[in-house]
Amino acid sequence: MSKTSKAIKTSKSSQSSKKLKIGLIGAGGIVRGAHLKPGWLAVPDCEIVAVCDVNRATAQKLADDFQIPHVFTDYRDLVALEEIDAVDICTPNCVHTPAVLAAFQAGKHVLCEKPLAVTTKEILAMQAASKKAGKLLMTAQHCRFSDIAQAIKAWVDTGALGEVYHTRVNATRRNHLPTSPGFIDPKLSGGGPCMDIGVHALDTAMWLMDFPRPVRVSGRALTNFAKGHELPGAWGEWDRTLFGVEDFASGYVHFENGATLALEASWLQHQEKEDWNAVLLGKKASVKWPTGEFYTAVNRSLIDGRILPKPGVQPAHTEEIVAFADAIRNNKPSPVPVEQTLRVIAILEGIMKSSATNKEIVLPKL
Numbered sequence: 001m002s003k004t005s006k007a008i009k010t011s012k013s014s015q016s017s018k019k020l021k022i023g024l025i026g027a028g029g030i031v032r033g034a035h036l037k038p039g040w041l042a043v044p045d046c047e048i049v050a051v052c053d054v055n056r057a058t059a060q061k062l063a064d065d066f067q068i069p070h071v072f073t074d075y076r077d078l079v080a081l082e083e084i085d086a087v088d089i090c091t092p093n094c095v096h097t098p099a100v101l102a103a104f105q106a107g108k109h110v111l112c113e114k115p116l117a118v119t120t121k122e123i124l125a126m127q128a129a130s131k132k133a134g135k136l137l138m139t140a141q142h143c144r145f146s147d148i149a150q151a152i153k154a155w156v157d158t159g160a161l162g163e164v165y166h167t168r169v170n171a172t173r174r175n176h177l178p179t180s181p182g183f184i185d186p187k188l189s190g191g192g193p194c195m196d197i198g199v200h201a202l203d204t205a206m207w208l209m210d211f212p213r214p215v216r217v218s219g220r221a222l223t224n225f226a227k228g229h230e231l232p233g234a235w236g237e238w239d240r241t242l243f244g245v246e247d248f249a250s251g252y253v254h255f256e257n258g259a260t261l262a263l264e265a266s267w268l269q270h271q272e273k274e275d276w277n278a279v280l281l282g283k284k285a286s287v288k289w290p291t292g293e294f295y296t297a298v299n300r301s302l303i304d305g306r307i308l309p310k311p312g313v314q315p316a317h318t319e320e321i322v323a324f325a326d327a328i329r330n331n332k333p334s335p336v337p338v339e340q341t342l343r344v345i346a347i348l349e350g351i352m353k354s355s356a357t358n359k360e361i362v363l364p365k366l
């Protein structure tokens with residue numbers, strides 16, 4: 001552990017006089033690129049008091065750049081720091097569960113990056129630990145917090161779609177494969193594009209659908225291109241010997257209310273460009289995220305329209321972090337509750353199980 005100068009202080013005022021003290025676990029890309037700045041720096045009366053990364057130089061660099069006083073290489077030391085109110089976990093997926101459990105054991109609130117975990121068993125353990133500790137657990141599903149997602153949700157919540165009978169979800173890339181071991185080594189990531197980006201689009205679609213209970217799932221996960229050299233990676237080369245996850249997955253879901261959902265996720269496939277969307281088909285109208293396009297008919301006249309982004313909304317990661325801080329300060333429920341994440345991960349886990357067994361998977365009542 002080393003000490004540098006004083007903690008980050010934000011300038012805006014807040015309802016509460018007590019500063020919220022945060023520990024960061026994992027100091028890589030997403031922390032630097034979104035969570036810390038503008039993320040945490042936009043939260044009124046908040047201090048980042050500690051950072052932990054197994055790579056000390058990475059943690060120290062972040063601490064030096066943002067004046068974070070405590071630096072650790074073991075998250076158990078960070079969560080033991082009494083002054084910390086909440087932790088923000090941004091490690092490779094395999095570290096999420098042990099770090100979340102350690103944080104609750106130490107009595108901290110938790111914001112954790114997606115996928116919260118790659119199995120429902122782990123999420124149930126986190127849910128129990130959160131309840132026992134009486135502390136918040138929020139999954140960092142930032143897509144819900146964007147200006148356009150907020151505007152679409154507000155419109156959908158008026159009942160504009162009528163009964164939603166089917167949803168199409170796409171998180172497909174042509175040749176953007178994340179090259180770091182944290183994504184392609186199954187021991188670290190627990191899955192490929194399905195868990196990495198499928199989780200974003202599926203969470204957003206499920207949220208727009210108001211989280212119906214999934215009952216049956218079938219799916220297929222394939223490695224079509226990532227072991228070879230046919231497709232060039234736009235983010236550079238990756239270690240073919242380490243690559244052990246799928247590069248494409250598809251799934252089909254039945255919900256208790258009779259609705260269905262089809263999901264596709266890929267890092268590599270032959271298509272024009274990235275296709276990142278969800279289309280909700282309702283009996284009164286359909287809507288597409290993230291474009292906000294909607295289609296309907298009134299008195300046999302066909303109508304096309306577009307929902308505009310909600311004004312005044314900050315970048316999605318910032319809104320997500322502001323919502324987490326607000327929930328802690330004002331005793332509000334988790335902005336992304338674990339019960340919802342449980343249903344999302346049950347579907348993704350079901351796709352993988354279905355692919356491995358070549359059978360449809362009946363999900364437990366979640």
Ligand SMILES: NC(=O)c1ccc[n+]([C@@H]2O[C@H](COP(=O)([O-])OP(=O)(O)OC[C@H]3O[C@@H](n4cnc5c(N)ncnc54)[C@H](O)[C@@H]3O)[C@@H](O)[C@H]2O)c1
Nearest residue numbers: 026027028029030053054055090091092093095113114182
């Ligand atoms: N919401 C989003 O838009 C988004 C985008 C990218 C990544 N992510 C998620 O964020 C997480 C991190 O991704 P990233 O892109 O920042 O990865 P990264 O590889 O850039 O950073 C991860 C950091 O965690 C550190 N680390 C590894 N094991 C650790 C441990 N036991 N304790 C402390 N630190 C440890 C690594 O040394 C590394 O610095 C992943 O779960 C990923 O799915 C989310």
